[in-house]
Amino acid sequence: MSNNPENNYDxxxxxxxxxxxVDEQPQTPEVQRAQAxxxxxxxxxxxxxxxxxxxxxxLAMK
Incomplete structure (x- = not known):
């Protein structure tokens, strides 16, 4: 039986x-700008x- 019933990534x-x-690299500024x-x-x-x-x-109020 799963301890994570919502199937969330754990x-x-x-x-x-x-x-x-843990080893994931932080996003580069270029990627952050593209997302913004x-x-x-x-x-x-x-x-x-x-x-x-x-x-x-x-205009409607005039």
């Missing part, structure tokens, strides 16, 4: 898996959408 499940987990780009686009899109909604509401 690096302490075996010595080999734990050592691989989609988030930046999403934030800019949300701000533009909010400005459009505020503009439509302002």
């Amino acid at each position: 690096p302490a499940g075996s010595t080999q898996m734990f050592r691989a987990f 780009r989609p988030r930046t686009g999403m934030i800019v899109g949300l701000i533009v959408g909010l400005v459009i909604v505020v503009g439509v509401v302002a």
Whole structure:
């Protein structure tokens, strides 16, 4: 019977898996920057959408 019913990854499940987990290299700055780009686009899109909604509401109130 499994001690991990949610089937979550458990690096302490075996010595080999734990050592691989510990030996993982941290992400390089290039990878971190590449992952941040989609988030930046999403934030800019949300701000533009909010400005459009505020503009439509302002025009509707006139």
